[in-house]
Amino acid sequence: MKPFALSRFDLSRCYVNGFHVSFCITASSPLRRPSPWAAGLFAAAFLYNVPLTHGQELPADHHGSPPVTLHFVTWKADHPRAWDEAIQRFEQAHPHVRVKREIAPHSSTAYHDLLTQKLKNRDVSLDLFLMDVIWPAEFAAAGWALPLDAYFPRNEREKFLPATIASGMYRHQIYGVPSRIDSGMLYYRKDLLEKYGLSPPSTWNELVRQAETILEGERIAQPLLRGYSGQFKQYEGLVCDMLEFVGSHNGSFLTADGRRSNLTAPESLLAVRFVREQIIQRLATPAALTYQESESLAVFIQGKAVFHRNWPYAWGLANDPRHSKIVGNVGVTTLPRFSEGKSTSALGGWLYGINAYSQHPDAAWAFIEFMASPALQKYFAIHASLAPSRLALYADPEVLHANPQYKELFPVFQTAQPRPRTPVYPIVSHILQRYFSRVLAFPETDIIEEAREADRKINQFLSLIEDAKK
Amino acid sequence: MTQSTQNRTTGRLMVVPALMVVAVFSLYPAMDSFLLSLYSKFPGPERSFVGLGNYLELFHDPVAHQAFVVTLGFVLLSTTLELLLGTGIALVIHERFKGRGWVRAAVLIPWAIPTVVASQMWRFLLNDQYGAVNAILFGDQVDAYVPWLADPWMAFGAIVLADVWKTSSFAGLLILAGLQVIPDETYDAARIDGATAWQRFWHITLPLLKPALLTALLFRTIDAFRVFDLVFVMTQGGPGDATQVLQFYGYKTLFTEGRVGYGTTISVTVFVAIAILSLFYVRTVGTKLMQREPA
Numbered sequence: 001m002k003p004f005a006l007s008r009f010d011l012s013r014c015y016v017n018g019f020h021v022s023f024c025i026t027a028s029s030p031l032r033r034p035s036p037w038a039a040g041l042f043a044a045a046f047l048y049n050v051p052l053t054h055g056q057e058l059p060a061d062h063h064g065s066p067p068v069t070l071h072f073v074t075w076k077a078d079h080p081r082a083w084d085e086a087i088q089r090f091e092q093a094h095p096h097v098r099v100k101r102e103i104a105p106h107s108s109t110a111y112h113d114l115l116t117q118k119l120k121n122r123d124v125s126l127d128l129f130l131m132d133v134i135w136p137a138e139f140a141a142a143g144w145a146l147p148l149d150a151y152f153p154r155n156e157r158e159k160f161l162p163a164t165i166a167s168g169m170y171r172h173q174i175y176g177v178p179s180r181i182d183s184g185m186l187y188y189r190k191d192l193l194e195k196y197g198l199s200p201p202s203t204w205n206e207l208v209r210q211a212e213t214i215l216e217g218e219r220i221a222q223p224l225l226r227g228y229s230g231q232f233k234q235y236e237g238l239v240c241d242m243l244e245f246v247g248s249h250n251g252s253f254l255t256a257d258g259r260r261s262n263l264t265a266p267e268s269l270l271a272v273r274f275v276r277e278q279i280i281q282r283l284a285t286p287a288a289l290t291y292q293e294s295e296s297l298a299v300f301i302q303g304k305a306v307f308h309r310n311w312p313y314a315w316g317l318a319n320d321p322r323h324s325k326i327v328g329n330v331g332v333t334t335l336p337r338f339s340e341g342k343s344t345s346a347l348g349g350w351l352y353g354i355n356a357y358s359q360h361p362d363a364a365w366a367f368i369e370f371m372a373s374p375a376l377q378k379y380f381a382i383h384a385s386l387a388p389s390r391l392a393l394y395a396d397p398e399v400l401h402a403n404p405q406y407k408e409l410f411p412v413f414q415t416a417q418p419r420p421r422t423p424v425y426p427i428v429s430h431i432l433q434r435y436f437s438r439v440l441a442f443p444e445t446d447i448i449e450e451a452r453e454a455d456r457k458i459n460q461f462l463s464l465i466e467d468a469k470k
Numbered sequence: 471m472t473q474s475t476q477n478r479t480t481g482r483l484m485v486v487p488a489l490m491v492v493a494v495f496s497l498y499p500a501m502d503s504f505l506l507s508l509y510s511k512f513p514g515p516e517r518s519f520v521g522l523g524n525y526l527e528l529f530h531d532p533v534a535h536q537a538f539v540v541t542l543g544f545v546l547l548s549t550t551l552e553l554l555l556g557t558g559i560a561l562v563i564h565e566r567f568k569g570r571g572w573v574r575a576a577v578l579i580p581w582a583i584p585t586v587v588a589s590q591m592w593r594f595l596l597n598d599q600y601g602a603v604n605a606i607l608f609g610d611q612v613d614a615y616v617p618w619l620a621d622p623w624m625a626f627g628a629i630v631l632a633d634v635w636k637t638s639s640f641a642g643l644l645i646l647a648g649l650q651v652i653p654d655e656t657y658d659a660a661r662i663d664g665a666t667a668w669q670r671f672w673h674i675t676l677p678l679l680k681p682a683l684l685t686a687l688l689f690r691t692i693d694a695f696r697v698f699d700l701v702f703v704m705t706q707g708g709p710g711d712a713t714q715v716l717q718f719y720g721y722k723t724l725f726t727e728g729r730v731g732y733g734t735t736i737s738v739t740v741f742v743a744i745a746i747l748s749l750f751y752v753r754t755v756g757t758k759l760m761q762r763e764p765a
Contacts, residue, residue: 441621
């Protein structure tokens with residue numbers, strides 16, 4: 001049997017009685033078999049120096065083997081019920097494994113701080129976590145995440161969107177399994193654009209013109225309508241939004257080799273100036289400087305913005321009559337570009353990872369295998385509008401029925417642009433956040449000056465990493 | 471002779487547990503932090519000794535400079551306002567009137583609310599869409615609503631306001647204690663001499679209140695210097711680092727960036743700053759207090 005077998009999940013009968021349980025352990029879970037597989041696992045364990053507890057890890061195939069409790073540190077989900085249901089299904093399929101969740105804050109940064117605090121202390125009671133796409137380099141370099149190469153071979157990885165796999169790699173090893181893909185996209189008010197005979201904008205300048213036409217026409221009827229709603233608070237999301245503006249103007253945060261900061265390049269400076277003068281000062285409300293995803297989405301689904309930038313999950317909420325006033329009037333398309341650039345969408349998303357100090361790495365793997373399976377990703381796509389990381393699901397009629405926008409957005413998912421991949425990413429991000437937030441919040445600041453200062457600081461830390469490699 | 475030696479030994483022995491508690495919970499962490507601040511440490515296994523390198527870096531770090539200025543501004547502004555308001559509160563709840571007990575209790579409510587909760591409450595109150603502050607000020611004129619936390623200066627003001635709202639009553643409580651030890655006879659004598667209410671306040675209350683005021687000042691300065699939760703919840707240091715105080719900068723470097731050495735350096739610096747400040751208060755202000763008391 002191949003080590004990676006995702007086919008046998010429908011084991012809902014297993015928990016009915018003891019006989020079925022043991023049947024299920026021996027025949028259905030590839031991870032419980034005392035087979036060549038286990039040998040491979042032990043080899044992997046030795047290679048990566050993982051503390052394995054035999055008794056708990058590979059229970060003998062008889063009744064009374066001690067159940068394994070996996071500790072999964074996760075965030076407060078946008079769709080908690082979908083997660084409850086998914087985990088329940090896993091526990092039904094693996095009756096000897098319990099998943100105990102520790103719910104961390106919703107914010108990526110707050111979650112990161114809590115999680116890394118545990119990992120720094122080599123907390124063995126923690127088995128599983130989710131990694132934002134920007135963390136694997138840091139987690140790998142620090143030795144916190146278990147390399148998954150033995151569990152997750154190349155031929156399996158090929159079934160995922162390449163950008164998501166790349167985000168889990170660090171120095172030729174893989175540390176995470178993509179749970180989904182996130183990428184920035186442009187939501188718009190179909191009804192308003194139609195009313196003014198406009199089709200979705202392909203350039204940023206077009207977006208500005210269209211928004212102003214609509215605002216002008218609606219001034220009396222909807223005085224509170226704004227042109228654009230995005231995420232411009234000083235936090236991680238700001239980096240994503242700005243990456244899209246800078247990237248669609250042929251700019252980049254780092255040079256192509258990733259060794260130097262590239263913020264003073266004219267392409268990048270012009271894009272930043274555009275955001276300050278056209279987006280913040282003209283189309284958005286100044287309040288956008290305090291908006292994260294949920295606040296900016298609230299503005300859009302209350303019908304107070306023509307255009308809105310967000311991740312795929314917003315689709316479901318924007319079309320949910322319990323939350324949204326604009327159900328059925330929502331369009332979604334690729335983000336605009338500058339006339340001399342190409343549309344750029346920030347890569348986001350979450351990867352499942354295993355604590356390098358976990359006592360139950362293969363039970364943890366069973367969980368990941370289950371959660372990242374086609375069946376579960378399909379479930380999340382339909383019930384939580386989380387865009388799958390598996391390529392095949394983009395041809396699945398049910399997934400496409402629930403998310404017709406995937407058809408048009410599939411190319412975006414394939415080309416989504418990662419944020420800098422470096423173990424010092426949190427530092428780089430803070431410098432970027434400060435830079436962007438300052439030039440947007442203080443209109444009198446000199447963008448070049450601020451960019452130069454950010455360049456200098458980023459280079460200082462990138463060179464530290466380069467030195468460490470030598 | 472032997473008696474007194476024995477007494478001394480017993481005395482020393484009895485102090486040992488208290489000293490041990492101080493050593494384990496205060497001295498050891500402080501020393502350990504100081505040692506950590508001498509290393510450069512990133513996420514990952516190795517760390518390297520850099521001596522006072524982190525302190526040098528801090529000295530030349532423009533972000534730290536800005537954070538220091540913001541912190542200092544916050545300390546000065548919030549402490550001043552809290553002492554003024556606290557004196558007012560103390561004078562009111564010192565008077566005898568019906569329901570004074572209830573008023574005294576009510577005044578303390580903001581102080582009793584955990585800061586994180588209070589900060590979250592202020593964030594909601596100041597929201598640009600549904601915030602009560604906008605609703606009260608502008609009512610139905612929804613287009614006049616102000617995004618308070620989006621403007622660098624107003625965001626800073628909002629943090630100060632939230633702190634003043636929350637801790638003025640604590641300052642008030644300390645000052646009230648001072649008011650209560652002023653003997654009524656002094657006022658009676660002044661009244662007989664024909665002093666007006668203002669004169670009584672200026673020449674009797676205020677001078678005799680000085681020890682309490684200074685105590686309140688000491689507590690509030692130290693507390694304000696360590697401000698963290700208000701910033702963490704209300705603004706995350708933004709916009710453009712306009713509300714980034716030292717402790718929040720330290721937190722970000724230490725917990726998010728994982729720069730343990732540098733983050734600790736910031737904490738140690740704040741610690742030393744507070745220690746110097748406290749010493750200054752105790753030395754200059756404290757001795758003055760001692761001289762004043764017999765008078």
